[in-house]
Amino acid sequence: MNVQDRRRLLGPANASPIVFSDVKEKKSKKIQAKPDDEISKMFINTGLVKNCDGSAYIEVGNTIIQVSIYGPRPIRGSFIDKAILSTECRFLPYLSQPNDSISRLTSSTSLITNYNGKLNLSNIEQKISSYIESCFLSCIYLENYPKSSIDIFIKILSVDTNLLNLVNDVVHCCSLAMVDAQIESKDLITSGNLRYLKSNNHIIMDPKCKDKDKDITNEVVEEGKLDLVVSFMNSRNDEIVGFWCEGNDTLEDDVLEKLIERCNDMSKEIRKNINFYLIESLE
Amino acid sequence: MTVLDIPKVAVPGQPLVPSFLTDEGDSISKFIPGQGTKLERLLVQDKNSKVPVIIATILGKVKIYERVYKEEAEAEEEEEEEEKEAEGKQDQEQEELKVRTFIISVVPKSSKNYYYQDSQDSQNLQKLKELEIDTNIEEVTSKNQEDVIINKSLSNLPQEGDIVLVKILKLTLKQAFVEIIAIENKKALDHSARTLINNDSAPPSLYSSIASTSTTILQQVDIGENFKGIIRSQDVRSTDRDRVKIIESFKPGDIVRCIVISLGDGTNYYLSTARNDLGVIFAKSHGGAGEIMYAVDWKTMICINTGEVEQRKCAKPF
Numbered sequence: 001m002n003v004q005d006r007r008r009l010l011g012p013a014n015a016s017p018i019v020f021s022d023v024k025e026k027k028s029k030k031i032q033a034k035p036d037d038e039i040s041k042m043f044i045n046t047g048l049v050k051n052c053d054g055s056a057y058i059e060v061g062n063t064i065i066q067v068s069i070y071g072p073r074p075i076r077g078s079f080i081d082k083a084i085l086s087t088e089c090r091f092l093p094y095l096s097q098p099n100d101s102i103s104r105l106t107s108s109t110s111l112i113t114n115y116n117g118k119l120n121l122s123n124i125e126q127k128i129s130s131y132i133e134s135c136f137l138s139c140i141y142l143e144n145y146p147k148s149s150i151d152i153f154i155k156i157l158s159v160d161t162n163l164l165n166l167v168n169d170v171v172h173c174c175s176l177a178m179v180d181a182q183i184e185s186k187d188l189i190t191s192g193n194l195r196y197l198k199s200n201n202h203i204i205m206d207p208k209c210k211d212k213d214k215d216i217t218n219e220v221v222e223e224g225k226l227d228l229v230v231s232f233m234n235s236r237n238d239e240i241v242g243f244w245c246e247g248n249d250t251l252e253d254d255v256l257e258k259l260i261e262r263c264n265d266m267s268k269e270i271r272k273n274i275n276f277y278l279i280e281s282l283e
Numbered sequence: 284m285t286v287l288d289i290p291k292v293a294v295p296g297q298p299l300v301p302s303f304l305t306d307e308g309d310s311i312s313k314f315i316p317g318q319g320t321k322l323e324r325l326l327v328q329d330k331n332s333k334v335p336v337i338i339a340t341i342l343g344k345v346k347i348y349e350r351v352y353k354e355e356a357e358a359e360e361e362e363e364e365e366e367k368e369a370e371g372k373q374d375q376e377q378e379e380l381k382v383r384t385f386i387i388s389v390v391p392k393s394s395k396n397y398y399y400q401d402s403q404d405s406q407n408l409q410k411l412k413e414l415e416i417d418t419n420i421e422e423v424t425s426k427n428q429e430d431v432i433i434n435k436s437l438s439n440l441p442q443e444g445d446i447v448l449v450k451i452l453k454l455t456l457k458q459a460f461v462e463i464i465a466i467e468n469k470k471a472l473d474h475s476a477r478t479l480i481n482n483d484s485a486p487p488s489l490y491s492s493i494a495s496t497s498t499t500i501l502q503q504v505d506i507g508e509n510f511k512g513i514i515r516s517q518d519v520r521s522t523d524r525d526r527v528k529i530i531e532s533f534k535p536g537d538i539v540r541c542i543v544i545s546l547g548d549g550t551n552y553y554l555s556t557a558r559n560d561l562g563v564i565f566a567k568s569h570g571g572a573g574e575i576m577y578a579v580d581w582k583t584m585i586c587i588n589t590g591e592v593e594q595r596k597c598a599k600p601f
Binding site for chain 2 (some may be wrong): 029072074075076077078079080141144145146148178179182183184185186187188233234235236237274275278279281282283
């Protein structure tokens, strides 16, 4: 048979198929369970993005967040004597977003579907955006920046934890970016995050998904389990600037007080670390 | 003899010093918030009431300057002379509380030179001494004074009274539209520097994207990163101001030194060149096609290569 198929590009006659060697699947390391009263380690860096006024990068476990801040920059339209703060949180498109299934249930009320006119944000993204925005509104000296806007862009590059734990890290990342942008603020916001198990009156600080293969999108709100994020201005007499609670149960006043106290402890601990990083970066 | 117990570096929110300190009853140190600091009322640990405390608002090194007023210094000298003449009687008044005023500020790492701009005080201000932290107040080491001038506010936004450098964008019969490039004695506006150096476009402001839905698409295209301004024809010069012709004062592309007279409306700052030291600094002939021109007098510029003469409202170069 000398007739070649002229309609196709043929490979060389002596070509042989590729054979892959046997690749053994690596056994995924079991993540060592963190003690319940310990805060997980984080890696922080600032000023990586050159194009913006301030940026920060944070890694906690497999959760990676990057925040860039643009501002103060001019606005269009009528005169305003204070800066406008706006926040946009986005997950990378292929990431599965935590608690997605829950938010889809609640979204039927559609109160937040078009939050602040920003389009194409998922419910989770909108919720995180509005939480960060309300925290930082009370923290920045907006009156120092007339006729301008300050924009916070949060990019979540990777996530392996539950929603409120993620929010906790996002708060810290935004605070660092705010410092890097040299925007005058009343304090540096840090926050604490914990899980309260009502059945045995147990508190887990900085709760992580211990099971690596657990689907974060389907974390069900169990009865008697409560997740809490509280954000503070710690050197300003521990003023609370943000409070977010997810759960399906009632809380007694004294328990709530205790939980906030524990969040404050955690927030102070993180504040110490961030302060150390910032002061080191000066020298 | 009080040792200043003030941190050398500060993070935002860190309390630096209460607004008043007493030194064993014979003098009071008063602290004024400078750049990068704010006066706030905070609860102090062992007290229940709120106390005025100066806090840092940015990350940076803490600097303290002593403010000495010219009038005060002279008055003190006179007082001393009088007191010498009339000794004895006024012994009690001599023990008046001495108030020393310090300006405390936080300077970010990136900045090197700061200039003190405080229009109210500039006349009275004789000198600002920089104090070394951890030294006794009594032993003030004064450094090179000219280096130790600080900025009143950190925010590098144009404020009323600031001298700015602008680029002329567009002329109409009544006014010139400009873009603010830099503010004198302040850090260059980041945005303008960015857009001048590399053309990386920043994501548009979320706010402007909302606002632009109500305006035309044309405006959306030229959403700039720079603050804009207007020089009205009556603000070009201080004499004969109703006969000013904008076209004989500026041309598009000129670099002009202006003073900010008002924050203006939402979009534009209002600027003025009605001073000898304000006006066109750099201009090219033939609408930018020619060579750089030099000022001959306050309303003419000449190109030394071609001899071309054009009309501008020039700034006095020296």
